[in-house]
Amino acid sequence: MTAAERAERTEAADRLCRTAYAAAFGPGAPGGGAEAGVALVAVGGYGRGELAPCSDLDVVLVHEDHVEVDEAAATLWYPMWDAGVRLDHSVRSLAGMVDAAEADHRVAAGLLDARHVAGDPNLTLRLRTTMLAEWRRGARERLPAIKQATDTRHRTIGELAHLSVPDVKEAEGGLRDATTLRALVATWLVDVPTTDLETGRRVLLDVRDVVHDLAGRATDRIVPEAWEPLAEALGLPDDRAAQRHVREAGRRLTHLSRLAWRRVDGVLTRPRSPGARRPRLERLAPGVSLAAGEVVLNRHADPATDPALLLRAATAAAERGVDLAPATAARLAREAAPLPEPWPEEARRLLVRLLASGRGLLAVWETLEETGALGGVLPEWERIRMLPHASVIHRFTVDRHVVETCVEASGLIRSVGRPDVLVVAALLHDIGKGGLTEHSVAGEPIARTVAERIGFDAEAVDLVGLLVRHHLLLPEVATTRDPDDPATVEAVTSRVGSTEALDLLRALTEADAKATAPQAWTTWRAGLVSDLVRRARVVLDTGAAAPPPARDLAGEVVLPAGIGDDEVSVSVEPLADGTRVTAVARDRVGLLADVSAVLALQRMPVRAARAWSQGEPPHQLGISVWEVTAEAADPAVLRERFDAVVGGRVDVTRRLAPRGRSDGALAPSVVVRPEASDHATVLEVRAADRPGVVHLVCATLAGLDVAVRSAHVDTLGPQAVDVFYLQEPAAGALSETRAADAAHAVRAALTAGG
Template structure:
């Protein structure tokens, strides 16, 4: 597929339309059949509609002509989007609808009066330029609204190459912005990327055999083959790279539009814009950071970082021409970096939201690799976890942005920001990314000139950046082994503060669900417990039992179910006299109602079983939950049978592992399975059938996977023997597999 294929399809459609117009007896003066939109741009995809308008001068009746034109086009099997309008009606339609106005910028003659078509095209372009100052704010709102609805092409798991941010629609909007004569855009780069995306769409529609702009996961391999690329991974990288480039051009152009609209309409650009020096060798011109007169890139290795930091802190554009020149002519910073280079880097990373646009410019111009060649390891690398919104490289930038808001909570902001930059640098390796990333981060930190102690600290943060989140959500905080695990890796309160800030930034950058009030509460509580031990050497006493007051009716043998609104969901607290199988009944209560459980904690308090559940459904009625619980306890509902009937096939087998290092007081069973109703019930009911008590449970759902950890003891108290632990793991694995296959 190529431009020649689109030209051939367009020529065939043009011939069909022209013949239909001639056969209709349409007039040669005063009326014309014109193509608009993608057809007007001669960009016919395999499944494109013919978007045509029969336009006429006022007083020229073309209604009968229209009927005779449309019917042969329909009969040919062509998909047709048509309308009939007079010349004044065309202007009115463009005034009333931005989408129509954009489509009419690409009017192209098909048949009839060519002078009318020429006048229409000239009038539409002139009208667009004249009204652009008034219309561009609305166009920007329309574009950003589409982006918020669809997402960004470079990061979507199922990208829409037309409507997503960085897609074909954005490239068309950029052409319309250039047509205003208010701003310019790197034309060669835009056209190269736009035409390449059109090639992708052609192959996609040929592969799918239908009109589609969405690339499903199973289509990447065929798409790559059609584009002449090596494999599915190469296909993804190609498409996401195009999306990234058009997104960058779009961000850049809209910032320039904002700058132009902020000036008086009478403002005229000088032949050479005024330069306002803002730092050595760096100036401000027309709202962008550029090189000052007399700047010498070959003699000042700090120019690139200085210009980038100034642009990011001011949240303005770093001129792509400036960045490209510095990438070509600038001298690299010699290792180890001087302190000024580190300060400039930290200023850049800690600049907040202004970092994103500047980082895009550094990437697109190749300037970034001059300072950080290791960035190529993670550039455009997809995340393996569905919870992440972005590719790895963009996630890292977002982590830096989130971390910039936390620098006042730590003693070493410079270490925090560099650790945020490098925390995922090991992604894409065959080994665990935090393990692979540690030596890479150490090497980079040494090159940046950090002293040995700071290098060790940065490397430690990269190695253990998942420690707090994974431990808090999968381990019992009251078990001494849990806090001991943290303090064995994080040996000082300074490191703990940095790790907590990095954990928060990393989670917020991944997804709102990754830093819910529930998860953040667990992580902060674990960090508080670890801080107490690091400060005093004495572990915190368990605090959970002091937080839950046992209701009077529970002490009389009943069950208590309370529902309260949480910041990001609903929290259900369930308390009843403890017994083997109690947690299974609680879990069945939710599973049978198809209520999604996001997270849960359960523990024994005195002789009572307490569990707190974070669920994804609002407006729960505790009376309905109680009825369901009593039906389960009373045997009126067979939970296992109903859940087996409702389950669907799970692609991956569950993983069930005994973690002997996690506790000296209990046997810790870790279960990882596809998230679906009933996972906790199946585990707990299986254990109850074996007369094994669940001392505490820690349930966490993130994306499509549930990670549930159960602290087990024999009903008569005490950890399980190795044999019993193996039997329990086997039984749980078999039960989960059976339900998944059911």
């Protein structure tokens, strides 16, 4: 798809419109000969000559106030409808067009692209001239409303560079933003790099053309299965190259849009003054000043002799929450002297300050990327630039996620002894992604190399390497291991080695999770990690045994009087983001299967859960605490449903059977983890999250007469990660044969259950 093909489609549409116009307004037609004072005008994408294969034709029949066109206009559209064309049409007087534009900024912006198709060219010229003059005259009053509408659209749809199903028109960084940027330029209040804007627009126009052809309809969304044929149509190597191609164009337009709107804000907040004045320079640091809301270089700054100048300028901008002027960053990318290795102390301190600057980092880092200046500071960045995450729970591509992690880490620097190590580790924690090796393993040597290059001493280099290597350790252990098992805390202390590293790891864990998605750092997860860190700290500080875990229930749990052997006590607690359900009953094989069945039958999606036993047989209790993403239910209803399940009055298997299967779904993973416990057999299950997964696993184990000593359920995005500590009902851990049989049975049940 090329601009030439779009021009051909536009010309074909023009011929159709002219023919229809001639039939409606030519000699002998109703209102015949009404050439003067009437014009058929193309607007929107048709006006710009950017018709995609399935685009509508946006046209307006404009007429002078004194010219009557109703009779002829009634016949104008029929030939185009008969030709199968989708029309978005209207009839307005010239004065009516002006009134409509004054009342609605969307109409006013759309008319900036008005193009003559047929009729009176002088009327079209008057329309264009009038609309452009009105647009410029009323720009200061219109721009706040346009900005608000743009922000709302961005919040609603998301950013093109990061959406799993990107919308090349409406998403932030899409074609709608490109059109808005052209309208901003037309106000004469701000400027936008035209070459960059048009390059990004052409990329997305080509992409949209292919998407229309692939879908056979007017759509702007790229579904996952379209990436490979899109790559082929665009002459790109593979689907990953196609994603990068599209997302880079979107990110570039996002950068231009944000920059333009920040400049608009500066224009609107500055008082008007007659005549042009040179912006006042405010000195910020050696070689760096602030001018018109952007950080620029002083007149006498010399990038060739000041290798830290780029970092100094970037840090000054980020700490003040202002822009690093793109022209300044581009000049420094071309002319700056390379930093010596290892870096001087000033450069390292500037990098740390930049990374710890908070939200101001985002715009500055974006400018460093888009101008090519980042390559001189961190060449390893190319490994993760525009790299999609394998997990759909991530809101951003890997590179943007890393910057967001730095932003989150900046709010935690006072909780650690080495804030400089924390923010650098946040920058590098995912640097190993994109290869075949586990990214934390692959990232450690890269992170060590970078830490040495920027001038950290050996101790700090070791800390950075440790944090990158084990940045997933705390959430994995906290959410998938039994806190009562001594091996759980030992899994942390044996790898971390010191309380200093533990504090850093805890802060990095929180920052990483918050930068991933809201559901990655819930109150539940935060509590589990904090409790694990608390217990590990005692071991590292004193060498004593780990203290007992904090429980979801305070003190010893007592079964209420009158609860029989096959009955359950249920309590329900509303939470800010869901509901906590606590179930207590006489412990037995299959209890957890029955409780999980109740929640699944009530359509209460489980976000996380913990289950454990208390006491000794025959008075042992089974306790489970469930966090569900549903409104609080009546405990009496849950107890009744439990009685029905236990009594066999509900066919749980049939009721929880999946309604459909996806042939492309990932196979479930069921693995025995012998290193996780000396007292029990640990079974780790990873499967697509759906109602009844926990029940299916527990019911399968109960059918083998295997007891679930404790369970640790965690749902992250579309995947359930559930860990079960298994024992024979009265004989400890399973034998290797029994463990293998249990794993095979669970795997078979999950596979058969879809």
